[in-house]
Amino acid sequence: KLISNSAFHFSLRNRQPPTDSVNSLLSFGYTLLFNNVLSLIIAEGLSPYLGNFHYGEDKKPYLAFDLMEEFRSPIVDSFVLKLINSSIVKPKDFDRVASTGGVYLNKQARRVFLEQFEKRMNEEISHPDLQSSVSYRQAIQLQIRRYKSSLLQGSAYQAFLRSV
Template sequence: MKETIYIFSSGELMRKDNSLVFASEQGEKKHIPVENVKEIMVFGEINLNKKLLEFLSQKEIILSVFNYYGFYMGSFYPRTHNNSGFMILKQAEHYLNSEKRLILARKFVEGAIKNELTVMKYYNRRGRELSEHIARLEIRLLELNDCSDIPRLMQKEADAKKYYYDSFNIIIDSEDFEFRKRTKRPPKDKLNALISFSNSLIYSITLREIYSTHLDPRIGFLHETNFRRFSLNLDISEIFKPIIGDRTIFQVVNKGILKDSDFDKLGERTYLNDRGKMRFLEVFEQKLNETIKPKTKETSEL
């Protein structure tokens, strides 16, 4: 199975014969067999050249770049090999048709709330008293059917997210990671730093998976399609944030995998340092590689 390579050091990423080599600033060289790589995520400061990009394109390897604070900045994508004019026309048709767009957008929100409920019920069975939060979220889920437009649907999603975030202080054992308020630009405490970093990873991974299909990531349905960014990956990511990102957060906090020393602060901004990112990614990768059985009468757990 192909893997994702994470680069935290500064140096140069280059092509060497029919392989990749990363040379750190300290002079250490690491060979990366391209046959096993599906994506390279760069968190450090690296140099590269056109020869490398041509090779990545040839091998269909995606190169994603994150800034110093761990926020996703963008990706180099190999030449699109799954072009489908028919699919793009169908996507645009569904976006421009308000009824069809609403149906799809509702499904994204429904999937997100159902997975939030799955996470809350998982911890409720393990002694965390979340019955009231679950009941409120189930009401929000039912109310989605009454939404007649996208703005109202997004408001219901925001209401559901508030109840879901309120459950974090019951799920999380550590007072050092108390949830007070969702802050994004910048994240102002350690828990918000984890949420932002996790979401950034999921946006990037979802975009990578869209690339392997005939879908166009520029045409979303819940999030507005505009000139500034991809939107379909934002739609789909909402479904996976709870069961991959948030469960990773709960695990690294409740099991004491992350310490105070794994975070840095600059002004109002709190962020994971490189050591913290690596510890988080180790658990995050485990979640990505888990097999989750579809819920049936016989199986009711993640």
């Protein structure tokens, strides 16, 4: 219901491969968010393989999956809505891969998406741990430090809540 651009429709989340343009944008955005979170976890000296909510038999960076959850909506979901509703991306920006049925941004549109995503990650917001504004990327780093502190001090972890 939040999509006001009639050229785009969303009814069900699907991935691997994404079968429509909205799912394609969400998957690409989540992949970029995941990689940002993963690199910041490693930079903080934490093992990304020891998660709390995500887990499995395979050796995957489950902590990155855990810590990216609180940023999906404020960073990626609202970003994708902006791209769609502002017509920054258009239906012609997507290609369908016949062999898999996957729908992906074409090369030129990926460049635009990446530029816009970087702007989003550098967008300044407030964070309760600081008096000054921080970028989303810095907010992720602060949350990873909160997580690390909760491990070391045994205190409860406080999730990121975007204030408007």
